[in-house]
Amino acid sequence: MASVTIDSVRKSYGAHEVLHGIDIAIDEGEFVVLVGPSGCGKSTLLRMLAGLEHISSGRILIGDRVVNDLPPKDRDIAMVFQNYALYPHLTVAENMGFSLKLAGEKRAAIAEKVRPAAEILGLAHLLDRYPRMLSGGQRQRVAMGRAIVRNPQVFLFDEPLSNLDAKLRVSMRAEIKNLHQRLKTTTVYVTHDQIEAMTMADKIVVMHDGIVEQIGAPLELYDHPANLFVAGFIGSPAMTFVPGALDGDGWFRAEDGTRLPLADTGRARAGQKLIYGIRPEAMALGGDIPLTVGVTEPTGAETHVVGTLGGADITGVFRDRVTARPGETLGIRIDGAAAHLFDAEGGARLSG
Amino acid sequence: MTSPDTLTPAAPRPSRWRRLVESRGGLGLLFMLPAAVFLLCFLTYPLGLGVWLGFTDTRIGRTGSFIGLENYQWLADDPVFWLSVFNTMLYTTVASVLKFGLGLWLALLLNRNLRFKNFFRAIILLPWVVPTVLSALAFWWIYDSQFSIISWVLMSLGIIDAPINFLGDPWNARWSVIAANVWRGIPFVAISLLAGLQTIPQSLNEAAAIDGATAWQRFTKVTLPLLTPIIAVVMTFSVLFTFTDFQLIYVLTRGGPVNATHLMATLSFQRAIPGGQLGEGAAIAVAMIPFLLAAILFSFFGLQRRKWQQGND
The missing domain is CATH 3.40.50.300 (P-loop containing nucleotide triphosphate hydrolases)
Incomplete structure (x- = not known):
């Protein structure tokens, strides 16, 4: 050795x-x-x-x-x-x-x-x-x-x-x-x-x-x-990324106006272009964040939902059996503590 | 249960040709026919004729009659025939060993990551591509008793003071034709062995290096054993080509001086065509068959799949 x-x-x-x-x-x-x-x-x-x-x-x-x-x-x-x-x-x-x-x-x-x-x-x-x-x-x-x-x-x-x-x-x-x-x-x-x-x-x-x-x-x-690279590389399905910026009150605002929760904004500055990262399994059904369903992939234990959220293509993993049809909108919730914030330029991590 | 009137009317019996074309065996036979005819006309017939002629006293312009083994009895007492057997063995053995050694060495060199690798590989093939008669003429000139470039260079360097009599002295002539044959035969051996070397994954060499093998051990314990099946094929062919060589000798020496470079093939031709003794010439050619069979048997056993080659990849 x-x-x-x-x-x-x-x-x-x-x-x-x-x-x-x-x-x-x-x-x-x-x-x-x-x-x-x-x-x-x-x-x-x-x-x-x-x-x-x-x-x-x-x-x-x-x-x-x-x-x-x-x-x-x-x-x-x-x-x-x-x-x-x-x-x-x-x-x-x-x-x-x-x-x-x-x-x-x-x-x-x-x-x-x-x-x-x-x-x-x-x-x-x-x-x-x-x-x-x-x-x-x-x-x-x-x-x-x-x-x-x-x-x-x-x-x-x-x-x-x-x-x-x-x-x-x-x-x-x-x-x-x-x-x-x-x-x-x-x-x-x-x-x-x-x-x-x-x-x-x-x-x-x-x-x-x-x-x-x-x-x-x-x-x-x-x-x-x-x-961003490590965030996207580690974990399967990969982490979901939504581009946008801070919204003043400690929330994140996606490019289409969807507001996403953040536990802490870290080193992010107002006006800076940011990427909001969330693991697919950190999403849960029953909330007011709209997720437009593209495809649902039931694996038995869980359901993968591929769709769009805040204008970005995302994948969500839910323990529930999702029956939504393509085109429908699901209301989901995200724990702000599970969210990651990255600099859109250079990709460095900004949240703590 | 079925009554005749419920049966559909029988289709008309297909023609004989149609049946032949549509049956598996018939079609196979049809496809095989051209090759079979070709082989019969150009391989079996001449071979059979040659063997038959060996048992007759046929001369050019005169049909002979069957004389049994008389040609062979005569040859058994013919010192020139035995000299040609000796020459053929010497020629084949020495040239094959040299071709193998030099060919393998070249193949190993070309298998490395050299600059201009493809260029060198193409160059190597040249002697093989040039018609034998042409390269033989070139060697004839190189071996010329007065204007030989080798003699000239050696004389200019002061190493010798008279031109070497390459083709005039029996042993000089033997070594000279062997050298020409080796030059011509190396590309075949080198390129075939190179192809074999390239089937050996690089990682085996690397694994051996990590396992502690020196470069020489990697060669003898990994490369060479994995190359043996290909060496067996290549060297069988090389031996067959060399044993039956004719063109090179015929252009360079015509068997001379005093039969010192006559091979069985050239002697056979010499006796049969210029000499007119078709029967005797054929007998000499037939006498080559046992030697060739031995070479083929050797390769047959050498080529048998070794135990480690069995199974899937």
Whole structure:
């Protein structure tokens, strides 16, 4: 186990800079998820951590060792790839023991280390199979097994679940989390799926266009997004945004005149162009804020209503069964304490 | 229960042609016919004729009669025939090994992220694209006993003081034709192996690097094993091409000096057409078949799907 420090790291390909100075501190044993839309640089950052990409400037430390110029094999890390990268010509056992074999360990010693790892992952009966004979979930486990066997300082995961079907993804998610709780190895996990980030992380790093937008615990990001990007990225369905301005008496006035409640106006100034953000699940039926229904999507437990509010397209999630037809207007209420206020220019958070 | 008058009148029986076209087997047969005719005319017939001629004493302009294995008995005592067998084996073995080594090396180089990668890949194909006779003529000039550019360069550098007799000395001639064949054969091997290399995901190499493999270990423990199926195909073809080579030798040396570069293919032609002994020439050609079969069997077993290749992706 080791801490990881990423210190103003930059990456450019020729004149094109893709990472513009990243600072992340990861504690020993922490499970950190790098999340962001594709092209945000999260995978590049992970590959730099692994030593597969050169670091253009800045420093990366594993423990208290600067690893900038160390080759991957000397960094004491293990990585699980998106396509699993299992060696097709080796059996499951050989795949898992490959690094030990390269390190010159005896056959018996390798078997001794492979077996418990295989048992943790439920692979013990598959040790003689070749990767092609396995299902996607089993291959995923072998890839994890290969990482565990090495007992590295840091685990790196590069979108490991994105090739699995939805159901398997949910169960593997729990399995990876379980594994982390059991082994307590520092883990850096890259995904574009905010649900994965929310459910697995001790700490989430939201990245966008080569910069870190916000770092924090999952619920911290959910409750106090630092800017419009994080607010829109974390949470599903996404936060609803209504443009407008302050209305003098501490309320928010949407562009079409609809008044929305605010618990505190924070640093917002009168006349400033603002964005009012509200989570879909913070709306409730029975109030006087008009929501014009476009589509209702009943999921059983709750109903998603897609429509317009205050001139903006919004999504609301209601615990009730909504029977309104398209075109009708629902009266809803919003708790002002759950509302977020952002600067329309730059997107910074203004409410407390 | 049904009485005849409630039945709809039977449709007229379709014509024979219609039935043929509409039946699955009939249509298949029809589609197969052109290819079958082509193969029969241009493959089976000449091959059969060649084998038959080998058992006769046919000469040009005279139909021969069946003489059984006499041609082969005669060849068994013919030192020139055995020399051509030796030459063919030497030519095939040395050229194939060199083509494989150099081809694999080139493929590995081209598989990297080089600048002008596509340009180099196109250049590599040139020797393969140029008609053999043309490149053979160029080599003939390069190997000229007086005006050879190689001799000229070496003489200018003061390394030798007389031109090298490339094609006049038996062993010089053997190495010279092998070099020309290697030059011509490398593109096929290199480009095919490059295609094979590109099917190996980059992440396997990266995973191996993280697992602690050195560059050499990544090559021997990951790249090479994954490349073996393709190597088996490519080298089988390469061996077959080399074993049956004719054009290069015919243009460069015509089998000389003193039969030192005669391959079985050139000797067969030499005896059959200029020499007029069709039967004997055919027998030499037929004698190549066991060697070729051995090469094909080798590839058949080499190509069998290995255990790790079975299953889904």
